Amino acid sequence: MAMYLQRLRYGSNNVTHFDALRWATSGSARAMGRTDIGELAVGKQADVAMFKLDDIRFSGSHDPLAALLLCGAQQADRVMVAGQWRVHDGAVMGVDMPQLIERHKAAALRLRQKALSM
Incomplete structure (x- = not known):
């Protein structure tokens, strides 16, 4: 932005x-x-995000960095934070995503009901 x-x-x-x-x-x-x-240097914090560029939206770009910034890279394939892998094959490691989605839906519903009752 x-x-x-x-x-x-x-x-x-x-x-x-x-x-x-x-x-x-x-x-x-x-x-x-x-x-x-x-x-990225020896002794510095090792946070890295890796993206696949094989989707159709990236096919017209000849510059990988420009493709990431200009063609809508939305989800990293792999992410390392403080030297530990946190995302692998696009999935957040150690997170039960279906359970998290259900909790989110329930919280959103409670907020909506609260807003409607005001």
Whole structure:
């Protein structure tokens, strides 16, 4: 979203997907005054998200980073947080997704009923 907003102001030729990657990684770390995050390097926090690009929406892109940012990458195939795998084959590890969905539906229903009774 930040990239699109900046493109509106400064033009798409002046704001690239490489700028957005920098803002999201080293730029964000610098803004927070952190030296232990913001890049993949020895001794730094190991958070990584991996995406498959074999879906039709990515087929017209010749740049994998641009495809991720501009073509609607919505779900990571694999995610590592603090050196531990948390998502594998698109599924959150250790989460009973059907049970979580049912709990979410029940909570949403309670909120809706509460709002209607006000």
